[in-house]
Amino acid sequence: MNVSAAPASGAAPTPVARYTALAIRLGFAALLLTAAIPKIIAPDEFAAAIGRYRLLPAAGSAFIAHTLPWLEAVTALGLLVGRRWLGGAWLLASGLATVFLFAVASAWLRKLDITCGCIGGNSPINGYSVLLRALFLVLAARACFHACASPPTRPAEPTG
Amino acid sequence: MANPAAAPLSVLRRFHHALRPAGELLALAALFASLATLWPAAWRPAEKPAPAAAASAYSITVTEARTAPVFKTALWLDARPAAAFAAGHIPGALRLTEAEWEPLFLPLIDQWTPGTPIVVYCDTIGCQASEQVAARLRRELAFEQVFHLVGGWQTWNQNP
DSSP states (O other): OOTTTTTTTSSOOHHHHHHHHHHHHHHHHHHHHHHHHHHHHHHHHHHHHHTTTTTTTTTHHHHHHHHHHHHHHHHHHHHHOOOOHHHHHHHHHHHHHHHHHHHHHHHTTOOOOOBSSSSSSSSSSOOHHHHHHHHHHHHHHHHHHHHHOOOOOOOOOOOO | OOTTTTHHHHHHHHHHHHHHHHHHHHHHHHHHHHHHHHHHHHGGGGOOOOOOOHHHHTTTTTHHHHGGGGGGHHHHHHHOOHHHHOOOOOOEEEEETTHHHHHHHHHHHOOTTTTTEEEOSSSTTTTHHHHHHHHHHHHHHTOEEEEEEETHHHHHHOOO
């Protein structure tokens, strides 16, 4: 499935592929915004959630808590606006998905009985949450691979 | 004939188009995060008093409590109401709540060997009583090794 609807091999995408790509793009944007807003409103709670992963010192958790939600929000904005920012937004979304997968999988493997601190706040970490984040990464990376193939759109040059 | 060095180069070229917009989005996120940090504290909504670093430094998980040697001799404190305690509690735990501090604190001191870690728990992941009791004990005993159990009694029961 070509989730960006960009023609990977020169062929024009079908309407189904275009709408699927649009749905995935809007879905990702909504997901990132839903995750970002509560963290932006309460960065201290998010810092505590990061601290419970025991991956970073307190200062690192605080720094991430104050920056990562904005990165999520701006990435969502890039996905919504599209145009010349679409490739960059998918690249950032792939990076975010990688970080989330690493954090959740490491907590799951270390058998930390902590809550995720992601969307919905108090959801527990289990095999399902790891699988879900792996799926996010695959979708984002696939979309990134196709969106990054097409150069940023520029106004058409006059031909005459 | 296909050049073997061209394959990785083409992958890099594919992402090249996305690097600049990704950088722009990153810069925008950094700008928003900086502005949010500089936002005068007086304008912000009331924040919860518990600092993130403190919350994470004194929280332990059920796995840690069950496996770490330091907690083998710990004194367990139940910060739930009497009825919940009567219905079931961690073996050997004593009760201590903020509401009943005066009558429960002195018997607790008789049972506690100075220097022994203390673990306080309440009902479930969302409860705050254990954090509050642990923080007060740290102040009143002038002893740092007072922890609260993440997930409380419910998580303890689910992870036998």
